[in-house]
Amino acid sequence: MRIVSALPETWLVHLIRMAEDDDEMTLVRLAKEEEGVGISTGAHLAGVKSAMLMQNHGFLAAINGIVSCGQLYRIPLLMLISQRGSFGEKDPWQCEGGGVTEHVLEALRIPFDRLEAAEHVGKRIAKAQTLAHSAGRPVALLLCRDLMWDD
Amino acid sequence: MRRLDALQAVYPELERCVVVTIMGAVAAELQSIGHRPNFFYLQHAMGLASSVGLGIALGRPELQVVVFDGDGSLLMNLGGLTTLARYRPRNLVHVVFDNESLLSVGGFPTATSTGSDLAEIARAAGVPHTATVRTLKEFREGFLAAQKRDDLTTLVAKTDAVGPSGYVTDLSLLENRYEFARHLKQRTRGE
Numbered sequence: 281m282r283i284v285s286a287l288p289e290t291w292l293v294h295l296i297r298m299a300e301d302d303d304e305m306t307l308v309r310l311a312k313e314e315e316g317v318g319i320s321t322g323a324h325l326a327g328v329k330s331a332m333l334m335q336n337h338g339f340l341a342a343i344n345g346i347v348s349c350g351q352l353y354r355i356p357l358l359m360l361i362s363q364r365g366s367f368g369e370k371d372p373w374q375c376e377g378g379g380v381t382e383h384v385l386e387a388l389r390i391p392f393d394r395l396e397a398a399e400h401v402g403k404r405i406a407k408a409q410t411l412a413h414s415a416g417r418p419v420a421l422l423l424c425r426d427l428m429w430d431d
Numbered sequence: 432m433r434r435l436d437a438l439q440a441v442y443p444e445l446e447r448c449v450v451v452t453i454m455g456a457v458a459a460e461l462q463s464i465g466h467r468p469n470f471f472y473l474q475h476a477m478g479l480a481s482s483v484g485l486g487i488a489l490g491r492p493e494l495q496v497v498v499f500d501g502d503g504s505l506l507m508n509l510g511g512l513t514t515l516a517r518y519r520p521r522n523l524v525h526v527v528f529d530n531e532s533l534l535s536v537g538g539f540p541t542a543t544s545t546g547s548d549l550a551e552i553a554r555a556a557g558v559p560h561t562a563t564v565r566t567l568k569e570f571r572e573g574f575l576a577a578q579k580r581d582d583l584t585t586l587v588a589k590t591d592a593v594g595p596s597g598y599v600t601d602l603s604l605l606e607n608r609y610e611f612a613r614h615l616k617q618r619t620r621g622e
Binding site: 282314315316317320322323326327330348352353 | 451473474486490494510513514
């Protein structure tokens with residue numbers, strides 16, 4: 281992974297710091313998540329691997345880019361999406377998005393898997409990336425509460 | 432100034448660059464002058480052409496990237512200007528053809544027709560070099576200066592709201608995408 285685009289949220293702060301501290305990676309801090317689709321598309325066309333870090337509400341905000349750029353042009357976007365609004369959520373404003381994220385992913389025919397424990401992470405991300413490149417399509421990994429947050 | 436004439440005026444200079452355009456008239460006009468494998472036409476996802484250009488520019492700093500944007504497209508991704516400015520790719524020339532109109536969908540006036548100034552917005556976002564040009568001569572000079580500058584430039588070219596009669600060409604989207612990616616792969620460092 282050479283380019284990671286991100287828009288922070290509470291769960292993602294640690295991951296974004298890791299990307300920032302990694303000399304091998306270029307972290308691109310976004311104003312809005314849809315920009316990350318364009319950046320990852322450009323990176324892919326330029327022969328560079330990339331990933332996108334966003335909250336599920338950011339994913340919802342980026343949908344036209346994912347469809348009209350990522351899917352239309354067969355770009356292997358690797359989207360790491362924090363799945364807010366699931367069981368255990370205390371913030372009322374996160375709950376609507378939590379309820380629709382997986383349905384929207386299904387409607388968009390985006391293959392996805394859930395990361396719920398540390399032992400899932402490396403293997404599932406690698407597998408997702410492999411599928412993204414062999415299928416030439418966006419894929420998603422949901423970063424779930426049990427992995428990301430300790431109440 | 433007609434956009435087609437502006438494109439023609441800098442066409443020879445595009446040979447060594449990597450070019451990303453927006454959809455519609457800009458894509459069709461550049462293709463009418465002559466398609467090259469180093470041209471990628473983002474035929475949808477309005478607003479993202481500058482972000483695609485940033486991704487290429489960050490991934491391949493040895494290549495000069497030229498983005499042909501438009502007022503309607505850029506207005507959909509004004510936040511992207513702040514990201515461009517933040518990472519300040521020195522190998523990116525950002526051209527915005529501003530005809531104050533969503534021409535491809537029938538000519539609806541955009542906010543630049545009522546005073547919004549894209550070069551000033553880019554400057555305020557932090558883009559280090561910005562200018563608005565209104566004649567062909569100014570455009571060519573501004574473009575050549577941007578290419579030589581070795582720094583991020585947003586060049587806004589005020590153009591007439593006229594375009595081609597049709598927008599669909601015989602170059603398929605995926606053919607363009609794979610040819611472009613293969614071209615970039617073949618370009619070796621320093622070229």
